[in-house]
Amino acid sequence: LGQWRATSIAGNDLIASVFYTIGVCFTTAGPFAPIALFLVSVVLYPFQKILSEVSTALPMNGGTYNCLLNTASKSTASVAASLSLISYTATAVVSASSATAYLAGELPDVLDSKAVFGMTIGILVLFAAIVALGMQESSIVAMTIFCAHCVALLALMVVSAVHWGVHGSGTLIANWNSGTELFPDANAVATALFLGYSIGLLGITGFETSSNYVEDQGQGVFPKTMRNMWWLVLLFNTPTALFTMAVLPLAEIRANSSNALSVLAGTAGGSWLRWWITIDAVVVLCAGVLTAFVGVSGLIVRMTADRLLPQVLLRRNRLTGSPHWIILAFLVVCCSLYAISGGDVTSLSGVFAVAFLGVMCTFAFGNLLLKYRRDRLPRPVRTSSLAAFVALLAFLAGLAGNLYQQPILIAYFIGYVGTLLLVMLVLLHRVRLAKTAFFYVDRVLLLHRWPVGDWLISLISNWTKQPVVFFADTDEIHILNKAVLYVNLNESTQCLKIVHFYEEETAMLRRLEASRRALDYLYPKITIDLVLIRGKFCPENIERLSNLLSVPKSLMFMSCPGPDFPYGIQELNGV
Structure with a gap:
């Protein structure tokens, strides 16, 4: 994928927010909402x-799970994986539900609750089918929706600016x-800004998704994708809030916070x-479902390769190359959650907020661990430890602000993520x-x-x-x-081969055998x-060895390579 196709997949979820x-930000922060959203852009x-x-x-692929897997332990990485999976599940269900609710708000006499329920399930099925067609096809759909949405938002901003100029x-x-x-x-203003900032952080959901399909992006594309998405947040969120405040009375904004x-x-x-704008909102919110399916596919493939999930999930469709069992399983989970909730996704929306902020915090934490434990790894982009630490504190503060406003989210979060x-x-x-059971x-x-x-005994064997x-x-x-x-500590095996x-x-060679x-x-159980x-x-010999020993490359390990290592980590295909 090039930078714009890669940007569009995650960007649809990002700018749909x-x-x-x-x-909601105006409801919380009042006239300080544009400032709060600008603070979000600065922190991002x-x-x-x-x-x-x-x-x-x-x-x-794997995002923060992959980072913590290579800098901490599998148990720690499992926490990040749980947050990411909940975030993607909530993204898919809430995006589909929000799209139909947005349309139903404009057509209350046409769409009743049963129609909304059926349309939401239909949206989930439709975008699961699109992702099953393959990454290139998914990116074409995402790019089309992304361009249409950018044009719609630009048109809204231009018309609002003209209205502002005419009416003063x-x-x-x-x-x-x-x-x-x-x-x-001053205390009330500071509180309003802080709580508005906390809510405003939910306007950048999707920013982390690109890391879960990094293997599908071209060489050097990922940093450009991150740059593009930051500019999207800066150019759309704060100006749109300012135009809203210049055109609509605050009471009207609060009365119509959902649309x-x-x-x-x-x-x-x-x-x-x-x-x-209504049609655009429905379409781009639906595209958030596509973002969730693409992101979760990359994450689960990585987790399954690490033997955390059943190996059947790694099977791919012969025609499209897509992981069809993962897509089908995720579709079933999303539809089941929506059906169990009876169409009321309030609790899932709250968990979505906490899970997303948790994922972003684990990225900052993982970055600090990467500097400490894997600093020898070559990378073209570096950020300072101070910047990572400040960003971590800023998002932890935003997480605390959301929990302060809705304490019930703690119970929801423990229920779902736990x-x-x-x-x-x-x-x-x-x-x-x-073994304990035996x-x-x-x-x-x-x-x-x-x-x-x-x-x-058979299972253990x-x-x-x-x-x-x-x-x-x-x-x-x-x-x-x-x-x-x-x-x-991390693998369920009784056989280690030192190669x-x-x-x-x-x-x-003789000293190596003596150490072995x-x-x-010293370790009689292995x-x-x-x-x-x-x-x-070299990668070619690693591939031959993997086939000879029937050991997947996700179960092959090495010490942290230094700057003189002749190959990139991605060339080793999962080692």
């Missing part, structure tokens, strides 16, 4: 480099003066512009849990009548027979010991083999 953010600026540094140092600044001044009545002192932009269009340009995280941790530690089954004589113990490979370029035992400790490529026989024997003695290969360490 303006439809449901501006009205360092994140374009934070995400670019993470995704160029580790250019693999009376409405703007009156709205600003009302701020002294609503917020009489403030369509009311703005009707006042500034008439019914033709109102219908244009359940998913529990499932993830069970899958991650399934071998330990199965321990107690073996002591309950009544259970010996059934082959429960044999079944558990199947889960642990897959070997793991560590590429060693040294015989230093403390480095090899770190590799064994990592495998023990060393060499071109000439040296004394190092010592580690094999078989440690040494594989010596005369040849060059």
